[in-house]
Amino acid sequence: MATIGQIAAELGLSKSTVSRALRGIPSISQETIALVQEAAARLEYVPSVAAAGLSTGRNHAIGVIVPSLNRWFYSSVVSGIDRTLAELGYDVVLFDLDRSQAAGTRLFARSLLRRRVDAVIVVATVFTPEELAELALLDMPMISVGPPVSGIRNIGVNDAAVMTAATKHLIDLGHRAVGLVGGYDPESLTVIGASEREHAFTRTASAAGAVVEPTWMLSGGYRSGVAKQVVLQLYQGLTWPTGLVCASDEMAIGAMFAVQQAGLSVPHDVSIIGIDGHEYSADYDLTTCSQDVQEQGAAAARQVVAEVEGAPAPYAFEPAEFSLVVRGSTAPPRHSR
Amino acid sequence: MATIGQIAAELGLSKSTVSRALRGIPSISQETIALVQEAAARLEYVPSVAAAGLSTGRNHAIGVIVPSLNRWFYSSVVSGIDRTLAELGYDVVLFDLDRSQAAGTRLFARSLLRRRVDAVIVVATVFTPEELAELALLDMPMISVGPPVSGIRNIGVNDAAVMTAATKHLIDLGHRAVGLVGGYDPESLTVIGASEREHAFTRTASAAGAVVEPTWMLSGGYRSGVAKQVVLQLYQGLTWPTGLVCASDEMAIGAMFAVQQAGLSVPHDVSIIGIDGHEYSADYDLTTCSQDVQEQGAAAARQVVAEVEGAPAPYAFEPAEFSLVVRGSTAPPRHSR
DNA sequence: GTGAAAGCGCTAACAG
DNA sequence: CTGTTAGCGCTTTCAC
Numbered sequence: 001m002a003t004i005g006q007i008a009a010e011l012g013l014s015k016s017t018v019s020r021a022l023r024g025i026p027s028i029s030q031e032t033i034a035l036v037q038e039a040a041a042r043l044e045y046v047p048s049v050a051a052a053g054l055s056t057g058r059n060h061a062i063g064v065i066v067p068s069l070n071r072w073f074y075s076s077v078v079s080g081i082d083r084t085l086a087e088l089g090y091d092v093v094l095f096d097l098d099r100s101q102a103a104g105t106r107l108f109a110r111s112l113l114r115r116r117v118d119a120v121i122v123v124a125t126v127f128t129p130e131e132l133a134e135l136a137l138l139d140m141p142m143i144s145v146g147p148p149v150s151g152i153r154n155i156g157v158n159d160a161a162v163m164t165a166a167t168k169h170l171i172d173l174g175h176r177a178v179g180l181v182g183g184y185d186p187e188s189l190t191v192i193g194a195s196e197r198e199h200a201f202t203r204t205a206s207a208a209g210a211v212v213e214p215t216w217m218l219s220g221g222y223r224s225g226v227a228k229q230v231v232l233q234l235y236q237g238l239t240w241p242t243g244l245v246c247a248s249d250e251m252a253i254g255a256m257f258a259v260q261q262a263g264l265s266v267p268h269d270v271s272i273i274g275i276d277g278h279e280y281s282a283d284y285d286l287t288t289c290s291q292d293v294q295e296q297g298a299a300a301a302r303q304v305v306a307e308v309e310g311a312p313a314p315y316a317f318e319p320a321e322f323s324l325v326v327r328g329s330t331a332p333p334r335h336s337r
Numbered sequence: 338m339a340t341i342g343q344i345a346a347e348l349g350l351s352k353s354t355v356s357r358a359l360r361g362i363p364s365i366s367q368e369t370i371a372l373v374q375e376a377a378a379r380l381e382y383v384p385s386v387a388a389a390g391l392s393t394g395r396n397h398a399i400g401v402i403v404p405s406l407n408r409w410f411y412s413s414v415v416s417g418i419d420r421t422l423a424e425l426g427y428d429v430v431l432f433d434l435d436r437s438q439a440a441g442t443r444l445f446a447r448s449l450l451r452r453r454v455d456a457v458i459v460v461a462t463v464f465t466p467e468e469l470a471e472l473a474l475l476d477m478p479m480i481s482v483g484p485p486v487s488g489i490r491n492i493g494v495n496d497a498a499v500m501t502a503a504t505k506h507l508i509d510l511g512h513r514a515v516g517l518v519g520g521y522d523p524e525s526l527t528v529i530g531a532s533e534r535e536h537a538f539t540r541t542a543s544a545a546g547a548v549v550e551p552t553w554m555l556s557g558g559y560r561s562g563v564a565k566q567v568v569l570q571l572y573q574g575l576t577w578p579t580g581l582v583c584a585s586d587e588m589a590i591g592a593m594f595a596v597q598q599a600g601l602s603v604p605h606d607v608s609i610i611g612i613d614g615h616e617y618s619a620d621y622d623l624t625t626c627s628q629d630v631q632e633q634g635a636a637a638a639r640q641v642v643a644e645v646e647g648a649p650a651p652y653a654f655e656p657a658e659f660s661l662v663v664r665g666s667t668a669p670p671r672h673s674r
Numbered sequence: 675g676t677g678a679a680a681g682c683g684c685t686a687a688c689a690g
Numbered sequence: 691c692t693g694t695t696a697g698c699g700c701t702t703t704c705a706c
Contacts, residue, residue: 001452003683014693019685027691044474049451050396051683053387054698061430061453069416070616075406082433091453093398094429096419114386115338116398116428137381225620257590257621260597279407283562284594340699351677356701364675388699391682 002043061091063117067125068098077123077145080297088305119304141307143300155300158319162289163200166245166273171208174332175243179216183247216241220251228254235262242333243271249278267331285328339380398428400454404462405435414460414482417634425642456641478644480637492637495656499626500537503582503610508545511669512580516553518564520584553578557588564588569595579670580608586615604668622665
């Protein structure tokens with residue numbers, strides 16, 4: 001493995017000159033740069049982040065904490081982060097909390113605390129107070145993507161606004177019997193923002209004089225399969241809502257499946273609207289409140305890198321945009337046609 | 338940020354002693370160890386991987402290359418890897434090739450080539466010859482998970498065997514008109530192993546004297562939505578297979594959706610079997626060839642770490658296990674009941 | 675058991 | 691435009 005010193009020796013230059021040439025620092029002559037680059041290529045020189053990092057205190061790596069990778073939202077955010085960071089010359093050090101959850105403690109601090117990363121991006125994770133304290137101790141730029149995490153600056157949509165828009169869409173179509181497939185899952189810490197959404201739903205529905213039976217407030221744990229089960233049960237009963245708001249598209253697809261399986265049709269008998277703008281939503285002809293999740297990750301990545309490199313850290317960010325995408329899964333209820 | 342030197346000064350010891358105490362090296366007295374640990378905690382000492390790595394040449398980090406994170410298989414493998422690596426004290430440096438694909442070139446070599454990682458795990462990725470050459474240059478332990486990648490040792494199921502088992506299940510039930518929803522997607526490099534599976538399907542079906550119409554060989558690109566579309570089209574035609582093998586559970590769920598939507602019922606009219614053992618398969622009552630994907634990732638992680646730490650590198654690994662899980666989505670065809 | 679000293683590969687003043 | 695000199699924080703012989 002060639003080092004900067006070997007290149008220097010080879011060329012009869014000093015290490016500093018080689019270092020500068022390699023990094024394209026102004027004050028080096030074009031010929032020297034060419035010489036150094038040629039030698040570096042020939043010797044198959046590979047820079048060492050460790051050495052550079054030790055010297056500068058910069059690792060050129062960002063820690064990304066996710067509660068799990070098995071949800072579209074999380075993996076999309078990570079994709080956006082990763083792509084952006086790659087362009088900026090940073091690496092992603094991944095911390096999947098799914099793993100440690102089983103073990104009881106989630107020691108994400110582990111290598112964050114080994115100064116491996118320059119900053120942290122948190123993706124929609126619920127932390128315990130102890131964990132939050134630990135994170136605060138880190139004392140490096142930190143941004144969360146998705147629903148707000150207390151004490152951490154946040155990039156994401158306004159949960160209440162999104163839910164309100166989704167609910168309102170059904171109301172506007174004429175639905176007065178509406179249900180919610182929410183995400184709250186007491187078993188896990190992986191879900192946040194659930195109650196804000198729930199409130200927005202009830203508020204919007206009630207304001208329009210709609211009926212919201214408590215039994216129509218379902219919990220799908222943000223998982224398609226679970227949503228399918230609970231919705232199937234609901235529609236095998238005697239009364240059911242003509243409109244269903246789902247807190248994620250994955251759950252909405254499960255719900256559509258269940259409604260079909262119950263022998264009813266979407267949107268003829270039941271209208272279903274999701275939230276997210278999942279990559280599958282178009283194929284499933286699902287009406288949804290779409291947001292650019294990858295871009296949210298990318299924005300967080302850009303911001304965090306800017307701060308690492310000295311930019312000021314704003315106190316808060318504008319809520320991310322979302323838009324209602326009307327497709328075939330929603331329609332006026334039967335009676336009002 | 339406290340360093341080893343400050344602890345040493347604080348205690349009137351030498352850096353070496355502190356270093357040894359911190360790492361639990363034998364030749365240090367218990368009292369010294371206790372003293373050092375106490376001081377380390379008090380001063381909020383945090384070791385620096387960069388410094389340690391510079392000194393030892395070990396980064397305690399493993400590079401993980403994935404073609405995308407938005408598929409259950411990939412993210413599950415990564416979860417398995419991450420959990421295991423965390424236990425072993427290693428970090429995951431993620432390389433999502435999705436990102437660079439857009440840009441035309443996929444520069445995964447970037448920091449692999451900066452000696453940031455000690456080894457590489459590749460998850461079901463198709464590489465160009467140039468990329469493979471670049472990888473080979475890396476000269477560090479490397480293992481792939483999933484379908485075999487040429488030139489890289491592989492952990493995964495035998496694709497042909499799995500497909501054969503799945504097809505045979507339908508044949509055994511009496512199906513003689515069978516179709517395949519495969520994954521081949523000429524647009525992307527993200528899918529491998531597709532043709533092996535296709536062959537195994539045709540071979541098994543033909544051997545049983547089953548009809549395999551060319552138009553029943555569909556391509557779902559390993560995506561649920563796409564599978565839903567192509568299957569819907571198939572079942573809106575005049576003739577269709579009574580049995581459908583899907584190369585992934587995600588596609589199988591899409592297929593079930595489509596069949597329902599076409600007004601047919603699963604398994605009464607059409608039997609559907611998937612491959613993977615997706616977390617949703619039970620909820621969707623999907624028959625599948627299940628494999629422990631997380632464990633495959635974990636196994637790769639363990640092996641790669643062992644090799645980094647000096648263990649011998651076997652030439653090849655046993656194929657991973659899989660098992661047929663029969664659920665409600667498959668049944669004998671109608672006529673033979 | 676513990677210490678002293680050298681060095682891992684790079685960057686960063688400070689000179690010239 | 692280039693070289694010299696110190697480190698960054700840790701590990702590791704080699705001594706004692």
